[in-house]
Each structure stands twice: as structure tokens, then as C-alpha cells.
Amino acid sequence: MRIGVIxxxxxxxxxxxxxxxxxxxxxxxxxxxxxxxxxxxxIIDSCAGDMRLPQVNAHAHMAHMPAxxxxxxxxxxxxNAHIFPHIAPLLTDNGSVLxxxxxxxxxxHIRQYISHPLLSGLCFICAQKIQPGHIHHSDYGxxxxxxxxxxxxxxxxxxALSHLQHTLESAQLEVTVAEDLLQARWKKLLWxxxxxxxxxxxxxxxxxxxxxPSCAELVRILMTEVQTIAAADNRILPDKMIDAMIHNTExxxxxxxxxxxxxxxxxxxxxxxxxxxxxxxxxxxxxxTPALASMYAQLxxxxxxxxQTHV
Amino acid sequence: MRIGVIxxxxxxxxxxxxxxxxxxxxxxxxxxxxxxxxxxxxIIDSCAGDMRLPQVNAHAHMAHMPAxxxxxxxxxxxxNAHIFPHIAPLLTDNGSVLxxxxxxxxxxHIRQYISHPLLSGLCFICAQKIQPGHIHHSDYGxxxxxxxxxxxxxxxxxxALSHLQHTLESAQLEVTVAEDLLQARWKKLLWxxxxxxxxxxxxxxxxxxxxxPSCAELVRILMTEVQTIAAADNRILPDKMIDAMIHNTExxxxxxxxxxxxxxxxxxxxxxxxxxxxxxxxxxxxxxTPALASMYAQLxxxxxxxxQTHV
Numbered sequence: 001m002r003i004g005v006i007x008x009x010x011x012x013x014x015x016x017x018x019x020x021x022x023x024x025x026x027x028x029x030x031x032x033x034x035x036x037x038x039x040x041x042x043i044i045d046s047c048a049g050d051m052r053l054p055q056v057n058a059h060a061h062m063a064h065m066p067a068x069x070x071x072x073x074x075x076x077x078x079x080n081a082h083i084f085p086h087i088a089p090l091l092t093d094n095g096s097v098l099x100x101x102x103x104x105x106x107x108x109h110i111r112q113y114i115s116h117p118l119l120s121g122l123c124f125i126c127a128q129k130i131q132p133g134h135i136h137h138s139d140y141g142x143x144x145x146x147x148x149x150x151x152x153x154x155x156x157x158x159x160a161l162s163h164l165q166h167t168l169e170s171a172q173l174e175v176t177v178a179e180d181l182l183q184a185r186w187k188k189l190l191w192x193x194x195x196x197x198x199x200x201x202x203x204x205x206x207x208x209x210x211x212x213p214s215c216a217e218l219v220r221i222l223m224t225e226v227q228t229i230a231a232a233d234n235r236i237l238p239d240k241m242i243d244a245m246i247h248n249t250e251x252x253x254x255x256x257x258x259x260x261x262x263x264x265x266x267x268x269x270x271x272x273x274x275x276x277x278x279x280x281x282x283x284x285x286x287x288x289t290p291a292l293a294s295m296y297a298q299l300x301x302x303x304x305x306x307x308q309t310h311v
Numbered sequence: 312m313r314i315g316v317i318x319x320x321x322x323x324x325x326x327x328x329x330x331x332x333x334x335x336x337x338x339x340x341x342x343x344x345x346x347x348x349x350x351x352x353x354i355i356d357s358c359a360g361d362m363r364l365p366q367v368n369a370h371a372h373m374a375h376m377p378a379x380x381x382x383x384x385x386x387x388x389x390x391n392a393h394i395f396p397h398i399a400p401l402l403t404d405n406g407s408v409l410x411x412x413x414x415x416x417x418x419x420h421i422r423q424y425i426s427h428p429l430l431s432g433l434c435f436i437c438a439q440k441i442q443p444g445h446i447h448h449s450d451y452g453x454x455x456x457x458x459x460x461x462x463x464x465x466x467x468x469x470x471a472l473s474h475l476q477h478t479l480e481s482a483q484l485e486v487t488v489a490e491d492l493l494q495a496r497w498k499k500l501l502w503x504x505x506x507x508x509x510x511x512x513x514x515x516x517x518x519x520x521x522x523x524p525s526c527a528e529l530v531r532i533l534m535t536e537v538q539t540i541a542a543a544d545n546r547i548l549p550d551k552m553i554d555a556m557i558h559n560t561e562x563x564x565x566x567x568x569x570x571x572x573x574x575x576x577x578x579x580x581x582x583x584x585x586x587x588x589x590x591x592x593x594x595x596x597x598x599x600t601p602a603l604a605s606m607y608a609q610l611x612x613x614x615x616x617x618x619q620t621h622v
Binding site: 215217304 | 509525526612
């Protein structure tokens with residue numbers, strides 16, 4: 001297969017490299033590290049097995065990329081407005097898209113530009129780009145994939161999804177199929193909303209947040225608000241899911257969230273896709289979510305002017 | 312009259328000096344600036360008329376102060392736990408207390424230690440201590456005073472209140488009587504909760520907060536939550552009061568709140584009396600106030616360990 005990767009950061013770089021090592025023809029859109037990667041290729045240090053790719057097909061501009069059978073969108077959502085309008089030419093007639101991004105709402109967004117099968121995934125992985133063309137993957141790696149349907153219903157296991165699962169598993173990747181993609185997205189937001197927001201606003205890791213009783217209570221308030229919004233989208237996140245998520249986070253190694261990593265590195269924050277989109281959904285459903293509104297307003301005040309970027 | 316002032320910062324220093332200039336015998340409890348004030352006295356630069364008091368009765372310890380006819384408590388609420396247990400000997404049999412503090416709930420607290428008439432006030436003043444023994448009063452100055460009753464009812468205009476009003480007005484101070492002290496306290500909290508919390512959390516002045524649409528919305532959410540708690544305390548703060556307060560704040564000179572001034576000067580923050588006490592009241596009344604809980608949790612996480620101090 002010919003596979004394109006838009007956004008060669010930790011996510012795009014790691015999963016792209018696995019697919020390239022499995023024998024596929026990979027093409028990477030690479031912005032700031034382009035010259036370095038053309039000269040030195042990609043280096044992936046991984047707990048699941050290191051990879052050295054001295055030669056990769058790097059492209060500095062989308063217009064230079066060939067049409068692909070699979071196009072993986074792995075940039076930050078903050079770049080989508082500059083990316084999505086230009087992806088149609090990068091897909092073959094039978095090509096499909098795999099959207100590997102945080103938050104919610106970007107499937108509707110990309111649908112304005114393509115009608116190809118839209119597969120969408122969530123990555124549970126600890127990986128960071130530590131230098132140009134050099135990615136460090138320290139833990140986890142599971143990808144959950146689902147098939148997006150424009151009526152927001154659960155697609156179940158489709159042929160396109162099974163085919164993608166086979167492709168990923170053949171590249172030594174761990175994959176689970178979400179029969180209901182939105183259920184999986186809301187579940188991930190249950191965690192991402194409180195911990196991304198508070199880790200940035202309070203400059204803290206997960207362990208410190210949960211050790212403070214008032215903050216632990218606020219985490220639960222935020223999760224309950226997300227639960228309420230998900231219910232309005234017909235996705236039930238049971239109370240015991242919240243209990244288990246807090247319990248598991250307490251047992252986790254202290255963890256810097258993706259938004260905190262972005263803030264620490266002065267990169268744009270995914271405020272809109274992780275907090276703004278759920279808040280807009282709540283308003284549309286006439287739900288009151290004051291704690292979510294607090295987090296969004298504070299992040300927007302502090303970081304709102306840097307919310308858009310180019311890849 | 313013999314008048315004691317506990318906490319000779321901007322508030323205690325300014326109002327004490329006015330009363331001393333009116334001919335009363337003033338005694339000041341002064342902690343960090345004691346030696347300086349003994350030598351140099353107090354200097355008050357004031358938009359309402361400068362005052363120079365080269366000689367003042369300064370005391371470094373409460374045990375050294377004489378019994379007074381009026382004891383003004385003007386320390387930060389963060390010091391109350393160290394002050395209140397020691398005030399009874401500082402009052403004559405016919406003496407009364409004037410509590411000049413922010414927030415809510417401290418009247419019940421002080422009642423554990425004295426049974427004298429308890430008058431309580433709110434100061435609407437821009438004043439800061441800019442050097443040891445040197446206070447700068449730049450704007451406003453109105454004091455609203457009310458008579459505390461242990462059954463939380465409105466006391467109306469009592470003899471003790473009228474007498475205090477006369478004493479203050481004779482010292483060229485602007486005073487209004489609140490027939491219902493708790494109504495006045497909840498009204499001030501309507502402003503203090505959002506602007507104190509957000510000015511510290513976002514390191515911003517009132518104008519910047521209101522210029523951001525998401526933050527302006529959050530200010531209104533917080534005010535509405537305070538309004539709901541006040542209603543449970545049988546105090547009605549009408550919607551048009553919120554509208555007017557936001558409108559007036561937009562027109563104000565950009566303003567650093569008292570909590571922001573405290574944060575900037577590494578002093579303890581009045582988190583408990585301004586946010587914690589209303590939140591506790593909400594919980595007791597089984598009200599949901601998630602935005603207030605968000606503000607409290609974040610301030611508590613960032614500043615909670617420095618919430619108590621000595622005067």
C-alpha cells in the first residue's frame with residue numbers, strides 16, 4: 001500500500017515507521033524537520049523495538065505528495081483548518097482516511113472536503129519527538145479505531161475497518177476495534193478534559209492533582225459534566241467508568257498530559273477540540289457545564305491567541 | 312473614645328489614622344513594621360487629605376494593648392484563627408467590635424470568643440501599604456456598616472450602629488448603613504468571587520478579564536452561582552444587580568483585586584473567607600456550584616499551603 005502521513009510528530013512518526021518497516025510505501029509531510037529528515041531519515045527508539053529509517057519519502061508541501069491508498073492525519077487538531085482543504089488530491093479513488101487526533105468534532109470538519117471512507121482512531125501511547133527526526137516511544141501503543149458514519153451512529157465492524165486493522169496488526173501494532181467510535185471518543189474525553197486542562201492551568205502532573213482533595217473533587221465534577229454531554233449524544237458512560245478511571249490514574253506513573261507537553265514546549269494547545277467542541281455540544285443541547293466552561297475560559301484567556309498553526 | 316486597631320495594613324492604618332486625627336485615642340497592633348512605626352509614626356498619602364502621625368501608640372503584641380471602647384479588626388481573615396481567641400481582654404465591658412474584613416462567615420467565628428455588640432463593615436477603598444508605616448490611598452473610601460445578629464436576620468438601624476456611624480462621620484469618613492449586613496456581604500461577594508479568583512489564576516486585571524468573551528461569560532456564571540447561594544441564605548440579589556456590576560466594572564479603571572495584590576506580594580490569600588465559605592454554604596444547602604468549586608480547587612492547589620498566617 002501507498003500510505004501518506006500528515007504531521008510527522010510522535011504519533012505520525014511512530015505509526016508511520018512501523019508501517020514502513022512492514023513493507024509499505026510511506027510518504028511523510030514534514031514541516032520544520034524536513035531538511036534534517038531528508039539527510040538523516042527517522043530514528044525511533046521504542047519500547048516495542050527500535051527502528052532506524054535512514055531513507056524516507058519526506059515532503060515539505062502537501063502539493064508534492066502522491067495520491068495514497070491510506071492517508072493518516074496525525075497532526076495536532078490546531079492545524080486542521082490549514083490541512084483539511086488540501087487533502088482530497090492526496091487520496092486515490094479507493095483511498096481512505098485514518099484520523100488520529102484528540103478531542104471530538106473533527107470528523108464533521110474533514111467531511112466538508114472528502115467523501116472517502118473515514119476511519120478514525122485514538123492512540124493510547126507515551127511517545128515524544130525529542131529531537132528533529134528522533135522519536136522516543138516509552139510506553140503503551142494501543143490504537144483504537146472505528147468507522148465514522150455521518151449520521152453519528154455506531155458503524156460496527158465494517159470491511160474498511162477490518163482491512164485497516166489487518167494492515168496495522170501486520171505492522172506489529174496493537175489495535176482494538178471500537179464498534180461505536182463516538183463512544184470511544186467520549187470515553188477518552190472523560191479523561192482528557194480534566195487532566196489536560198488542570199495539568200496546564202496548575203502546571204501539575206496527574207498524581208499531584210489527585211492528591212489534592214479539592215482538585216480530585218473537581219476532576220470528578222468535570223468527568224460528570226462530560227458524562228452528561230455524552231449522554232446527550234446518546235453515549236452512556238457509566239459512573240463506574242469514572243470511578244475506575246480515577247482509580248487507575250492514581251495508580252499510574254505520574255504523567256504529563258499531551259496538552260501540558262504542548263504548553264511546556266510553547267506549541268499551540270488543542271483547546272478547541274478537547275474542551276471547546278464538547279462545550280459547544282453542551283450549549284447546543286442546552287446543558288449547563290460550568291466547570292467545563294471555567295476550564296475552557298481560562299485556557300482560552302491564557303493561550304487562545306496561539307490556537308492555530310500550520311503543519 | 313479609646314479605639315484599638317488589629318492589623319495596621321492599608322485598611323486599619325487608613326481608618327485608624329482618620330479616627331486619631333479626629334481626636335480619639337488610638338492603639339495599633341503592628342507586627343512587621345513595629346520598630347519602624349515606633350520611630351517614625353504613620354504616613355498616609357490620601358486623595359481625601361494627607362495625614363502625618365509622627366507619634367502613635369504602637370503595640371507588637373495583643374497582650375500589651377489596653378481595653379478599648381471600640382476594637383477594629385482589620386487584619387486579613389487568614390490571621391483570624393490566631394487573633395480571635397485573644398481579643399476579649401481588649402474590650403471594655405461596654406466596648407464593641409467593628410469587623411472590617413472581606414468574605415463571609417467570620418462573624419460566627421468571632422462570636423465564639425466575645426458577646427459584645429458586633430458591628431461589621433465592608434470597605435470600598437483603593438489603598439495599599441507601599442512602605443513600612445506608609446499607606447497610599449488612591450481612590451474611593453466608603454465604608455458600609457451593619458449590626459450582626461446571631462440569628463442571621465437583618466438588624467436594621469440599631470443604637471450601636473448609629474453611634475458608630477456618628478463616630479466615623481465625625482472623622483470625615485463616608486459611611487452608609489446596611490440595614491441587612493448579610494445582604495451587603497453577599498452583594499460584595501458577587502463581585503469578589505469572580506474577580507479575585509480570576510485575577511489571581513489568570514494574572515490579569517478586571518479590564519482584560521471582561522474583554523475576553525469566554526472569561527466574561529465565566530464571570531457571569533460565577534456571579535449567578537453566588538446569587539443562588541445568597542438566595543439559600545434568604546438574600547435576593549436581582550439579575551439587574553449582576554448586569555450593573557459587570558457594566559460598572561467595564562467602565563472602571565483597570566483594577567488589581569485585593570487577592571491579586573496579596574498574590575503579587577507573596578502574602579497569604581483570603582481563599583477560605585472569599586471562596587471556601589460560600590462553597591461550604593452551598594454544600595450545606597445542597598446547591599451545585601461547579602464554577603465556584605473550580606475556582607476554589609485551583610486556588611487551594613496553588614496557594615492552599617500558605618493560607619494561614621500571624622499578624
